Amino acid sequence: MEAITHSRGDTFPIGELSRLTGVNIETIRYYERIGMLPAPPRSEGGRRVYDHHHTRVLAFIRRGRELGFTLDEIKALLALGGPERAPCGDVREIAARHLDDIRAKIADLRKLERLLGQTIDRCEGGTAPECPVLDILSPEPRRRA
Amino acid sequence: MEAITHSRGDTFPIGELSRLTGVNIETIRYYERIGMLPAPPRSEGGRRVYDHHHTRVLAFIRRGRELGFTLDEIKALLALGGPERAPCGDVREIAARHLDDIRAKIADLRKLERLLGQTIDRCEGGTAPECPVLDILSPEPRRRA
DNA sequence: CGTGCATCCTGTAGTGACTACAGGAGCAAG
DNA sequence: CTTGCTCCTGTAGTCACTACAGGATGCACG
Numbered sequence: 001m002e003a004i005t006h007s008r009g010d011t012f013p014i015g016e017l018s019r020l021t022g023v024n025i026e027t028i029r030y031y032e033r034i035g036m037l038p039a040p041p042r043s044e045g046g047r048r049v050y051d052h053h054h055t056r057v058l059a060f061i062r063r064g065r066e067l068g069f070t071l072d073e074i075k076a077l078l079a080l081g082g083p084e085r086a087p088c089g090d091v092r093e094i095a096a097r098h099l100d101d102i103r104a105k106i107a108d109l110r111k112l113e114r115l116l117g118q119t120i121d122r123c124e125g126g127t128a129p130e131c132p133v134l135d136i137l138s139p140e141p142r143r144r145a
Numbered sequence: 146m147e148a149i150t151h152s153r154g155d156t157f158p159i160g161e162l163s164r165l166t167g168v169n170i171e172t173i174r175y176y177e178r179i180g181m182l183p184a185p186p187r188s189e190g191g192r193r194v195y196d197h198h199h200t201r202v203l204a205f206i207r208r209g210r211e212l213g214f215t216l217d218e219i220k221a222l223l224a225l226g227g228p229e230r231a232p233c234g235d236v237r238e239i240a241a242r243h244l245d246d247i248r249a250k251i252a253d254l255r256k257l258e259r260l261l262g263q264t265i266d267r268c269e270g271g272t273a274p275e276c277p278v279l280d281i282l283s284p285e286p287r288r289r290a
Numbered sequence: 291c292g293t294g295c296a297t298c299c300t301g302t303a304g305t306g307a308c309t310a311c312a313g314g315a316g317c318a319a320g
Numbered sequence: 321c322t323t324g325c326t327c328c329t330g331t332a333g334t335c336a337c338t339a340c341a342g343g344a345t346g347c348a349c350g
Contacts, residue, residue, distance in 0.1 A: 045316050069255055069290045092268045099261045102254050109251045123237045190345050
């Protein structure tokens with residue numbers, strides 16, 4: 001029940017970084033492997049030693065993923081938001097393109113929702129001679145059989 | 146410009162099945178490998194020989210994928226819609242669960258759309274001191290820095 | 291009958307974004 | 321010193337494909 005004491009100076013191991021950010025340990029190592037997250041220094045025993053810089057970057061990545069950005073997009077955003085932080089227009093462009101994708105996906109899903117919802121409702125009524133769900137899936141409307 | 150003549154009896158090779166259903170050749174072979182599509186008989190030379198039964202099954206799979214069903218769900222639907230075609234309730238359940246998934250995904254995306262849209266708009270006005278898109282991504286609102 | 295070339299075959303590996311081990315090493319408390 | 325947790329590397333699996341490489345087949349045309 002004691003507070004966990006890290007080695008002095010705000011550094012901590014991977015498990016703590018995982019807890020702090022909500023990102024799976026395996027995923028953190030994966031991010032390092034693919035170059036999303038800078039490789040931290042190691043302890044004498046070879047363990048990764050993180051600090052709050054890593055927390056910030058990793059939380060940024062996590063948030064980006066939650067917002068549906070790909071890792072490549074996030075990598076680009078990280079680069080843009082880096083030390084320079086100059087080209088806000090570039091950032092806006094990535095985000096705007098992503099927003100278009102999201103809107104297209106929503107439109108697609110809405111169409112699906114309508115179709116599937118109506119079909120299931122017909123099924124619920126029990127008025128369908130054969131299963132209407134299978135019928136929207138079947139390419140052949142099996143008329144005159 | 147002549148109509149392509151298949152060997153008599155409504156059988157055709159994989160390329161034709163691909164054209165008929167709009168499913169990539171590689172994908173058809175993949176479906177066979179994972180047991181989604183029954184393996185067709187082969188010609189003397191070892192080529193796959195399909196007939197309209199395969200067309201129907203493959204088109205069913207394709208439609209299911211377009212509707213966002215997983216291959217496992219489609220496999221289940223195919224089994225349910227098979228020779229027996231009895232338990233319409235089971236079919237409805239799979240579809241209903243899938244509809245729930247779709248609705249949840251739509252809700253998620255809508256939230257995202259709002260957040261991202263508003264943020265980009267703020268950026269467009271040019272009134273933001275630093276890039277607002279990066280700011281929603283950043284976990285630390287950098288107040289008092 | 292030969293030739294060219296489109297189509298087909300198998301097998302393997304790559305994609306994106308992880309997740310799940312196996313098999314071992316380190317480390318701190320009791 | 322032992323227990324048990326955390327950590328390490330490396331590999332392989334997931335989902336639904338896609339993309340080759342390297343070779344065989346089949347068919348129309350000359």
